[in-house]
Amino acid sequence: MSExxxxxxxxxxxxxxxxxxxxxxxxxxxxxxxxxxxxRADDSPASARxxxxxxxxxxxxxxxxxxxxxxxxxxxxxxxxxxxxDVHKAFGRNKILRGLNxxxxxxxxxxxxxxSGTGKSVCIKHMVGLLYPDEGDVLVHGESVPxxxxxxxxxxxxxxxxxxxxxxxxxxxxxxxxxxFPLRQHTDKSEDEILDIVRRRLDEVGLGSAHDKMPNELxxxxxxRAGFARALVLDPNIVLFDEPDSGLDPVRTALLCExxxxxxxxxxxxxxxxxxxxxxxxxxxxxxxxxxxGRIVESGPAEELFNSENxxxxxxxxxESQGPLGME
Amino acid sequence: xxxxxALPREWISSFGEIAKFSGKILGQVxxxxxxxxxxxxxxxxxxxxxxxxxVIWGLVFIVGLQCGIEGAYFTRAQGAPAYAGVFxxxxxxxxxVPYGFGYMMSAKVGTxxxxxxxxxxxxxxxxxxxxxxxxxxxFLCATRLLAAWxxxxxxxxxxxxxxxxxxxxxxxxxxxxxxxxxxxxxxxxFQNPPDLLYSVIKGMVMxxxxxxxxxxxxxxxxxxxxxxxxxxxxxxxxxxVLVHLIGMLGTQVFWGANPRAPIGG
Ligand SMILES: Nc1ncnc2c1ncn2[C@@H]1O[C@H](COP(=O)(O)OP(=O)(O)OP(=O)(O)O)[C@@H](O)[C@H]1O
Ligand SMILES: [Mg+2]
Numbered sequence: 001m002s003e004x005x006x007x008x009x010x011x012x013x014x015x016x017x018x019x020x021x022x023x024x025x026x027x028x029x030x031x032x033x034x035x036x037x038x039x040r041a042d043d044s045p046a047s048a049r050x051x052x053x054x055x056x057x058x059x060x061x062x063x064x065x066x067x068x069x070x071x072x073x074x075x076x077x078x079x080x081x082x083x084x085x086d087v088h089k090a091f092g093r094n095k096i097l098r099g100l101n102x103x104x105x106x107x108x109x110x111x112x113x114x115x116s117g118t119g120k121s122v123c124i125k126h127m128v129g130l131l132y133p134d135e136g137d138v139l140v141h142g143e144s145v146p147x148x149x150x151x152x153x154x155x156x157x158x159x160x161x162x163x164x165x166x167x168x169x170x171x172x173x174x175x176x177x178x179x180x181f182p183l184r185q186h187t188d189k190s191e192d193e194i195l196d197i198v199r200r201r202l203d204e205v206g207l208g209s210a211h212d213k214m215p216n217e218l219x220x221x222x223x224x225r226a227g228f229a230r231a232l233v234l235d236p237n238i239v240l241f242d243e244p245d246s247g248l249d250p251v252r253t254a255l256l257c258e259x260x261x262x263x264x265x266x267x268x269x270x271x272x273x274x275x276x277x278x279x280x281x282x283x284x285x286x287x288x289x290x291x292x293x294g295r296i297v298e299s300g301p302a303e304e305l306f307n308s309e310n311x312x313x314x315x316x317x318x319x320e321s322q323g324p325l326g327m328e
Numbered sequence: 329x330x331x332x333x334a335l336p337r338e339w340i341s342s343f344g345e346i347a348k349f350s351g352k353i354l355g356q357v358x359x360x361x362x363x364x365x366x367x368x369x370x371x372x373x374x375x376x377x378x379x380x381x382x383v384i385w386g387l388v389f390i391v392g393l394q395c396g397i398e399g400a401y402f403t404r405a406q407g408a409p410a411y412a413g414v415f416x417x418x419x420x421x422x423x424x425v426p427y428g429f430g431y432m433m434s435a436k437v438g439t440x441x442x443x444x445x446x447x448x449x450x451x452x453x454x455x456x457x458x459x460x461x462x463x464x465x466x467f468l469c470a471t472r473l474l475a476a477w478x479x480x481x482x483x484x485x486x487x488x489x490x491x492x493x494x495x496x497x498x499x500x501x502x503x504x505x506x507x508x509x510x511x512x513x514x515x516x517x518f519q520n521p522p523d524l525l526y527s528v529i530k531g532m533v534m535x536x537x538x539x540x541x542x543x544x545x546x547x548x549x550x551x552x553x554x555x556x557x558x559x560x561x562x563x564x565x566x567x568x569v570l571v572h573l574i575g576m577l578g579t580q581v582f583w584g585a586n587p588r589a590p591i592g593g
Contacts, residue, residue: 128459150463158461168452172444182460 065293070310073103074300076287080139081106081238081270082127087136089122089294096122097133098294104287109264109271111281111302113316114291115325120274121165123291124240127272128160129153140238158186161236165243167227169215175202176211179230186234201229204259206252220247228256237269245277257283278319282306290316292325346566349465349547350540356463356470357477365471372475380436381483385490388428392491395419396498400505409505413514416495421519421527422583423575425491429484430534430571434564437535438542441472442563445546446556454547469543476539477532484531488524517590523582530578537570 080103089097096119104110112120125131126138129145138145140156148156169178179198183189189197202211205225215223228244244260245253257280264271275281281288281302288306289299290313298305298313306317315323356362362369399415445468448454457464492515500511545563549556 125455130455130458154461154463157459160459162456162459164452164456166452168456170453170456171447171451185460185462 069295069297072298074304076105076301078105078107080104081141083139085137087133087138089133096294100295102289102296104270104272106270107268108286109284110287111285112274112289112291113281118291119294120291121242124242127240128157128162159237161231161239163227163231163241163244167223169223169226171215174212174214175207175226178226179233182234201233205229232263235267239271241273243274245275245280253280260284278317346541346544349544352465353469353473353540353543356466357474361466362470362474365467368467369471369474372472373479376475376479383436384429384432385487387432388425388487389490389494391424391428392420392494393498395424396495400499400503404505410510411514412499412506413511414518416492417515417518420491420495421488421523425488426527426530426575429487429531433535433538434567434571438538438563438567439560441542442546442560443556446549446559449549450552450556472543473539476535480535481528481532484528526582534571534574537574538567541566
């Protein structure tokens with residue numbers, strides 16, 4: 001957990017005790033808005049003391065834009081498997097990540113929530129070294145991903161299971177070959193064993209009868225589920241699901257959530273799920289990070305976030321049209 | 329005015345990029361790391377054999393027919409119809425077969441690679457490969473290059489045969505001013521084994537360039553399906569230019585100083 005004592009937002013925690021690292025340096029004052037007042041009033045001294053501030057927003061200029069970003073990270077008591085430290089990423093002039101500080105705790109199912117187009121998928125690509133940050137660092141189990149050599153990177157990726165937003169099945173292979181691919185590449189299992197595992201995985205996601213179909217013969221939801229099976233086939237330690245539940249009917253979504261929980265109980269590890277579905281979040285999330293405009297608005301254990309006082313978090317987690325988030 | 333200069337600049341910079349990327353692929357094949365995916369290499373060999381052999385042979389056969397007819401009438405006009413075999417020996421082996429091969433490789437194999445890799449790129453399949461801990465350049469590009477090297481020399485030599493056969497048909501069977509024996513006398517007099525080797529080298533350099541250019545444009549495609557289309561078109565332009573450059577350089581180097589022709593002592 002990285003503390004950033006130069007946080008200009010530290011004055012939000014006026015009632016924190018001296019010497020907790022939050023007020024040790026002079027800070028720039030932030031124009032108080034009505035919500036600031038409310039936030040401050042609502043923050044009990046206890047929770048404020050426990051909070052670790054990760055955000056280091058730039059002074060003044062876009063204070064307004066980031067008025068909801070308390071960057072509050074309520075502690076979970078476990079170490080982080082993946083950490084983003086002040087990550088900046090831009091595509092041309094389009095700044096996507098703007099000083100992202102985020103941790104995903106080991107051994108828990110974390111969810112990254114946020115409006116469409118804020119860079120959740122971009123985040124995932126940073127974790128596996130498909131994209132490199134312009135500034136800042138991404139740590140996986142304490143190792144810096146951007147500084148890895150190619151061989152280290154390939155080794156690290158074997159610990160990962162990733163479901164891409166569109167499934168990313170190999171168009172030239174049928175479902176069985178798709179799911180068997182990682183097994184064939186990275187294990188010495190016999191063909192029989194491999195087919196056995198693959199059939200079981202496909203049955204789990206309800207594709208037992210479609211196993212010899214090509215990806216282009218499947219519906220979007222079926223492709224998602226096949227991608228899901230493929231991501232998990234090596235029992236990876238860190239699992240990243242990019243919207244596993246989009247494009248699925250409500251019942252399948254519920255079943256998939258249960259499946260995620262079951263598999264997580266079996267294997268453990270750091271599971272990260274990106275979703276827009278609040279029901280799914282309520283069902284499976286143990287830890288939630290809310291991402292907006294390239295930074296964390298708030299993160300922490302799920303039940304605490306669902307009771308958060310932050311207006312943006314509240315609006316987003318209840319899906320109301322009134323609040324800080326508009327269509328813009 | 330600036331617009332006129334932008335295009336060549338873009339060409340030069342992309343040429344540098346292609347060279348760098350190609351160096352990586354060549355290194356992977358040369359260091360035999362590609363053998364890690366020998367199964368995939370064999371699959372690509374199969375794709376080449378099943379998908380491209382007939383169409384390349386067919387094209388070369390047709391231009392071989394043309395070459396034979398032109399040759400037969402031209403030598404007759406010079407009053408030396410017996411020498412029609414020269415055209416088969418030279419025109420086929422040294423120019424027509426390499427170009428026909430190069431064109432069809434660009435059109436069929438080159439664009440095929442761009443389309444395939446490009447669609448894999450935009451549907452995140454290449455990312456998925458990488459994330460599974462697989463070197464995607466090795467798996468997708470180096471295997472294709474090795475497959476080309478394994479299959480194409482044989483396919484090329486057979487194509488040379490198809491071209492010769494077509495010329496023979498046109499000269500001896502169709503126009504019929506030369507006997508079969510007279511044709512082969514001249515035909516064999518005007519070529520020797522190194523010529524075949526040079527021709528194969530010409531063809532293989534073209535094939536290598538085409539596969540590498542295809543891999544580059546496909547692997548780096550972006551901007552959705554439209555982007556894949558644009559990349560395919562660009563690769564085709566680049567490949568046609570390269571085919572001609574290689575054809576010209578090959579002729580200069582191999583036959584420019586010494587035509588290896590038994591004329592005038
Ligand atoms: N390769 C890229 N090149 C240029 N811009 C990109 C690229 N990848 C993503 N972006 C931009 O980054 C922004 C965030 O994209 P991202 O896919 O991460 O959104 P997201 O949070 O996953 O949204 P959604 O919930 O809709 O999937 C988008 O505005 C997109 O235009
Ligand atoms: Mg996304």
